């Protein structure tokens with residue numbers, strides 16, 4: 092689906108969208124690389140990335156969106172949240188870093204988890220910092236060997252970038268790296284390293300057969316197979332026992348249709364219109380395996396989960412279209428009915444019908460053989476729910492089209508979640524936008540069709556939860572399922588029970604609540620004791636998210652100065668004294684080589700001499716009417732606790748400020764629970780609060796480096812009062828509003844993942860102006 096959307100967009104805009112995640116351990120040069128790409132003419136000075144930087148590079152006919160994720164070890168487990176199908180990974184290695192093995196473990200780990208869950212487009216490994224004087228051919232060779240070793244089991248397309256002098260800082264070789272990523276991504280096909288393991292069961296002409304050809308084929312099998320198919324039960328027995336003389340495409344279809352008929356005869360086995368397919372596939376594969384066991388080497392087939400499901404589904408659709416009412420002696424005229432159905436659905440005789448839905452490489456990959464995978468070209472056809480046949484017997488159509496509103500909302504919820512998946516970092520926003528779009532759409536549609544039920548926040552939100560839970564359920568059963576690419580129809584065909592029956596809401600809501608006015612306007616919780624399933628916190632908004640969108644009081648500079656005084660003289664509540672970090676200070680590390688050195692006050696400064704800008708260029712506007720109530724003391728106190736907690740960990744001696752040290756301190760803060768910071772309104776489950784913590788740590792660290800990292804002098808007093816007086820905006824507890832949409836910030840997702848800013852970007856570089 093995403094690939095298709097990308098394709099369509101590229102056709103319209105003439106451009107392609109790609110994503111590249113830039114990884115590597117801290118101080119490898121990721122941010123330097125990113126800004127050398129997007130701002131080649133400017134020399135930027137980086138500070139450790141807390142969270143991420145996102146930039147789009149226009150390269151040839153593509154827009155490559157680079158995601159630079161902070162490389163500190165504390166943050167690495169979170170990187171998986173930023174993976175998506177079809178993307179490239181660029182792993183940057185500082186060849187002078189003595190942590191080469193750690194870097195290789197990281198490379199191996201990230202590639203393996205990304206490749207397990209997503210079709211990675213390409214992996215590039217950049218041997219960086221070759222501008223440094225001690226770069227030797229031996230060192231480069233050693234790094235290359237280590238990379239080759241780490242990537243030896245990787246089945247994704249990969250390449251080492253190692254041109255002489257390659258350096259993110261000087262820019263030498265950077266364009267070649269971008270070109271390499273572009274080439275790697277443009278040639279992307281799903282799971283490209285996978286070899287075909289099975290031959291298609293109907294080898295065939297590359298020419299597309301015409302309908303006449305196929306009808307003719309159907310006629311000729313009728314002549315050749317009439318005797319063989321006379322007794323369907325016997326045919327099936329012979330199949331199971333390996334006694335059939337041959338096993339060809341038509342035999343597949345016939346066996347599938349017998350099995351389907353048997354399944355349909357017993358409606359107790361199936362509850363939804365699509366379920367017979369799954370039951371039949373299971374029986375079919377059992378029979379096939381038994382046949383191969385009984386007659387080893389006689390037939391060239393193997394069991395193929397996706398292909399079998401595809402064909403059983405096709406036969407089922409053909410039977411449905413054929414719709415001849417069953418007669419008493421069901422199997423007595425079965426072969427004749429089968430041939431008639433073939434003639435009316437001659438496409439079935441096209442052994443390569445799957446080509447309309449699956450690419451060959453994808454279908455004949457081991458993944459598709461052992462698991463049911465969704466099509467990568469277009470979704471499987473399903474029934475037209477508006478035209479259920481009253482004649483068709485043996486199964487129940489009632490469920491389809493029963494509750495039009497629920498069906499519409501399920502589709503809407505599914506599309507919304509797909510968008511969330513595709514846009515990754517803006518879940519709260521996407522859901523919010525989708526809700527208002529749905530509301531508008533409902534109003535428009537109701538103008539045309541008054542029988543359509545009105546928009547209901549409760550219903551929309553309920554189905555988002557259920558559909559999300561359904562997707563998680565599918566992923567649990569089948570981790571290879573790529574829902575970003577599968578249409579709603581495909582999911583319904585393949586996983587008929589995933590999203591529950593249309594009237595599932597009855598389990599959770601009284602009809603009066605479900606359809607009532609209150610539920611339309613606001614989300615109302617389900618019946619007492621009922622919890623809407625919600626398997627993972629991703630995509631979930633706080634229940635009271637509507638309340639979250641509140642009026643904002645923007646403090647004046649005077650108010651901020653007042654708060655700064657309050658905060659600097661504030662005594663933190665709990666036992667932990669407000670002194671410098673008690674954690675053993677790591678040895679300072681050379682930011683260029685990555686080597687830890689003994690303390691040396693003179694030369695291990697982070698190189699931020701050209702700082703020209705304040706951390707945040709946020710302009711705090713005066714409120715239209717000066718507020719008489721500048722914020723409750725409670726919020727001041729919360730902010731004081733927060734600032735003390737972070738500021739106190741930062742070194743008070745300038746010579747300790749170096750890249751690695753700062754990034755570790757920062758991520759220690761992001762990683763540990765903020766016990767001292769009251770979590771008003773937001774209790775227990777928010778112990779992680781990742782976005783919030785990353786944001787404040789980043790704000791304070793960046794302000795700190797900007798304020799104190801510039802000067803070489805030793806006379807500057809680093810104390811909180813001085814620090815806050817230079818960075819008043821930090822005293823505003825709602826500063827995040829400048830950077831984040833409120834729904835994003837307050838979503839549950841923001842607790843679990845460090846979300847990127849969606850209002851105003853933060854950049855971990857200095858020396859440029861927006």
Ligand SMILES: Nc1nc2c(ncn2[C@@H]2O[C@H](COP(=O)(O)OP(=O)(O)OP(=O)(O)O)[C@@H](O)[C@H]2O)c(=O)[nH]1
Nearest residue numbers: 117118119120121122123137140162220258259260
């Ligand atoms: N000599 C040299 N220094 C480099 C090169 N690339 C980056 N650096 C320096 O290495 C230090 C770290 O670079 P960053 O780009 O901030 O590193 P990072 O990988 O983004 O680090 P995190 O954000 O902590 O993950 C900075 O001082 C850069 O100037 C390079 O190619 N050559």
Ligand SMILES: [Mg+2]
Nearest residue numbers: 121122139140
């Ligand atoms: Mg960085």
